[in-house]
Amino acid sequence: MSLTVLMNAGPWLSVPPPGYGGIENVIATLVPELRRLGVRVVLASVGTSTLPVDERVSVFPDGQFSALQRPYNQVCGVAQAHLAGVARELHSRDDIDLVHDHVEAVGLATLAAMGPDAPPALHTLHWDLAKHPALYGHLDGGDRVRVNGVSASQLARAPQALRDHSVGHVHLATPLAVDAHRRPRPPKGRHVVVLGRINPGKGQDVAARLAHRCRFPLVLAGPVGPYHRPEDLAAAGDEARQNPDVRFFLDEVAPHVDGDRVRWVGTVAGQDRDDLVASARVTLFPLRWEEPGGTAVVESLALGTPVVATARGCLPELIDHGRTGLLTDDEEQLGELVLAAGGIDPAQCRREAATRFTPAVMAQRYVELYERVRQLASAR
Ligand code: UDP
Known part of the structure; x- marks a missing residue:
């Protein structure tokens, strides 16, 4: 051409x-x-x-x-x-x-x-x-x-x-979707991951609250405003609060972060990110905004990890409810869906990514x- x-x-x-x-x-x-x-x-x-x-x-x-x-x-x-x-x-x-x-x-x-x-x-x-x-x-x-x-x-x-x-x-x-169904499958851990900028629209506060209520280990991965590592945010002092995402994290998410059941690990990149997602039981998207494209959603499928999410924005287009993930209109239901997602076959998620994404x-x-x-x- x-x-x-x-x-x-x-x-x-x-x-x-x-x-x-x-x-x-x-x-x-x-x-x-x-x-x-x-x-x-x-x-x-x-x-x-x-x-x-x-x-x-x-x-x-x-x-x-x-x-x-x-x-x-x-x-x-x-x-x-x-x-x-x-x-x-x-x-x-x-x-x-x-x-x-x-x-x-x-x-x-x-x-x-x-x-x-x-x-x-x-x-x-x-x-x-x-x-x-x-x-x-x-x-x-x-x-x-x-x-x-x-x-x-x-x-x-x-x-x-x-x-x-x-x-x-x-x-x-995502390049991760290429031959996704043929790549080796790492063993699954027990943790649930939320992958994305820490931001009210991405709903990490909901995830953290539900992790305690429904007793699942949760890893929050992503930057808080310009801060990519927990130690950088800790060192930034009060001035950091000028950033709305920092205020959201400190006021709404951090009170639930106990370093045990709920952890914030900052931005994860490259192989670390892929390993974290591939070994997760579920990737959770407790969205409060209409997610326009959802790169992290298709990455999760490509890495063989079912998606549990609020049915907002592009999620119903990307996720086949019951086959590659579970969707709900009610954020309070997300915790139960995380527990139910064990019924979703990771191989099906990979096949879907290799075909569509x-x-x-x-x-x-x-x-x-x-x-x-x-x-x-x-x-x-
Ligand atoms: N991401 C990452 N490490 C993190 C958090 C996010 O590499 O700790 C990547 C994620 O894998 C995805 C992108 O950042 O590729 C986020 O894109 P998405 O479309 O999901 O959300 P946006 O931030 O564009 O609204």
């Missing part, structure tokens, strides 16, 4: 990301498979990105993630400087067939404003947008610019202007959407 795609990862983190980085991880998972399918990829990112691609474009030498903590106008300034560089690149050449953009609302607005001579664009929505309609507003120049979601539920909740320009959804994928499946679906976006643009 002769298709050249400019993949706009934005200025925040290198690709692949050095640690946490949801969007950058999605791109790092997608691009190798696209190239295997014959797509040429021009990566617009920062200078420190190491993902193998056909060409690179960058404005900033390294990731500008710390700018996201600064006032809004400075955040926009960084995004706009990056996007101006991307726009210059697009204007200076005519071999880019399509832009695949991942830069929040500003990326979409810039692409829409670039005028009819710019290549068609597909913008992937990564967040739960129902709470942020103003961020996107209306979409000008829209026939050339299309959007896709990472789940049907995310799209259904998105502002109307975005839904009017949607070409569908593509579920997230591999990078190859995701890339194939994106290639279909690229074709669709180009057809829609040329039909105008």
